[in-house]
Amino acid sequence: MARVRLILTGALLLLLGPPLTIGLAALSGIGHRWVDILAQFVGPAIFAAALVALVSLALRLRVALGAAMATVLILLIAGWPQWFPPTGEARAGAPVVSLYSANVWVENQDVAAVARSVQAADADIVVLVEVGEPLVAGLDRIIGAYPHRVIGRANAGRRGPSRYVFASRFPIRPVDTFAEQLDAAGVVAQTPLGPITVVGVHLTRPWPYQFQWGQIIQAQGLSKWRAAFPGPMIVAGDFNSVSSARIGRQIQAETDLIPAPGWPGTWHSALPAAATLTIDQVYRSPDLALLDRRLGRRNGSDHRAVVIRFTRAVPPPAG
Known part of the structure; x- marks a missing residue:
């Protein structure tokens, strides 16, 4: 049983590799084309990392869950400027x-x-x-x-x-x-x-x-x-x-x-x-x-x- 859990943990950690790479590429701010193309995929990456986190939680694999949550956090920070830019302060009474x-x-x-x-x-x-x-x-x-x-x-x-x-x-x-x-x-x-x-x-x-x-x-x-x-x-x-x-x-x-x-x-x-x-x-x-x-x-x-x-x-x- 322990061996199965170890194999599952390893598989889930491997699955986190691409989302983590995308998050780090986006956080780097590097504009080179090889890095920039990865930075486009922060949204799908955080979705994938969240799925890994849910599977890890369901299987009670603490190492995989911790790694998945850390990856989600990195991707959230990377995507924050895209998802939560300033909206400005609306002038009271102005038409919409x-x-x-x-x-x-x-x-x-x-x-x-x-x-x-x-x-x-x-x-x-x-x-x-x-x-x-x-x-x-x-x-x-x-x-x-x-x-x-x-x-x-x-x-x-x-x-x-x-x-x-x-x-x-x-x-x-x-x-x-x-x-x-x-x-x-x-x-x-x-x-x-x-x-x-x-x-x-x-x-x-x-x-x-x-x-x-x-x-x-x-x-x-x-x-x-x-x-x-x-x-x-x-x-x-x-x-x-x-x-x-x-x-x-x-x-x-x-x-x-x-x-x-x-x-x-x-x-x-x-x-x-x-x-x-x-x-x-x-x-x-x-x-x-x-x-x-x-x-x-x-x-x-x-x-x-x-x-x-x-x-x-x-x-x-x-x-």
């Missing part, structure tokens, strides 16, 4: 605006599912990324309740053309893009909070799935957006990176934009939300305060939608 953001997936043909997801969110502003031709044909059903719309031009892709789509209860107008550096589109919305620049983005996949400088160059393109529109701004879409890894840190350092909390995750939608990656994000400028963030109803995509509510932030003390 809500936003729905989703990568609806270029191959998605389920118009009804996207329409149900958008309708259930009942947001003031809708940002849809990677809208393929089947969904474009069904836009009246998807965003028919919104009087103001901007439909972007078709962008060529290996799986077919796709577009950005913006819909709003408030008047919106399109604004110029920096397409040479960043796959993005934007509008200015005339909201009860005043004009807000709303940008939809879709960063390329990270190395090793694409060339290693791709996301870095695109993040630099986002800094150009921020310089051109220094007022209230919301940037939403598929960043293909978590906010606490290299690209997220670059965006925050170069633009002053602040990510919404990233728990639970958004990709892949077939997995339990607690075991997914938060690569679909919403960033806000500091003059806006985040009230809450939640996942939207499933929409037929491999990504989950994100719904946020925000308002004006209390300005920092003078001096």
